[in-house]
Amino acid sequence: MQPFDDTYFMKKALQEAEMAFDKGEIPVGAVIVIDNRIIARGHNLTETLNDVTAHAEMQAITAASNFLGGKYLQNCTLYVTLEPCQMCAGALYWSQISNIVYGARDEQRGCLNLKTKLHPKTIIKGGVLEEEASILLKRFFIERRNLN
Ligand SMILES: [Zn+2]
Numbered sequence: 001m002q003p004f005d006d007t008y009f010m011k012k013a014l015q016e017a018e019m020a021f022d023k024g025e026i027p028v029g030a031v032i033v034i035d036n037r038i039i040a041r042g043h044n045l046t047e048t049l050n051d052v053t054a055h056a057e058m059q060a061i062t063a064a065s066n067f068l069g070g071k072y073l074q075n076c077t078l079y080v081t082l083e084p085c086q087m088c089a090g091a092l093y094w095s096q097i098s099n100i101v102y103g104a105r106d107e108q109r110g111c112l113n114l115k116t117k118l119h120p121k122t123i124i125k126g127g128v129l130e131e132e133a134s135i136l137l138k139r140f141f142i143e144r145r146n147l148n
Pocket of ligand 1: 057086
């Protein structure tokens with residue numbers, strides 16, 4: 001049996017990213033986990049919804065809050081294939097989420113280089129299936145360039 005570890009849940013987030021890819025969306029996916037159980041999934045839908053706030057993390061935060069019946073995501077872990085941007089890091093701040101685990105770094109728009117404040121209770125870690133996440137992103141941008 002497969003263990004419920006960071007790699008396991010990041011694979012689930014990658015499946016979400018692939019769903020975004022298939023819709024022509026920048027392939028970023030997220031899942032939110034509590035007690036080894038996935039309670040929310042999301043993928044980037046900014047083109048489909050014509051909404052710049054429709055990032056994978058935002059979809060997952062809303063779904064998780066609906067599932068839990070409360071706005072705080074204490075004891076939850078977000079798995080996201082790309083380091084969260086400032087907007088998502090801001091939303092995660094308000095959610096008081098316990099853990100953020102990301103795949104690939106986003107040097108330009110990620111929350112770390114831009115020094116977005118995370119909640120003091122939030123622990124962030126990266127590099128889980130980083131290679132898989134960035135290959136998917138690169139493939140997307142290469143294919144899109146070839147279409148133009
Ligand atoms: Zn974002």
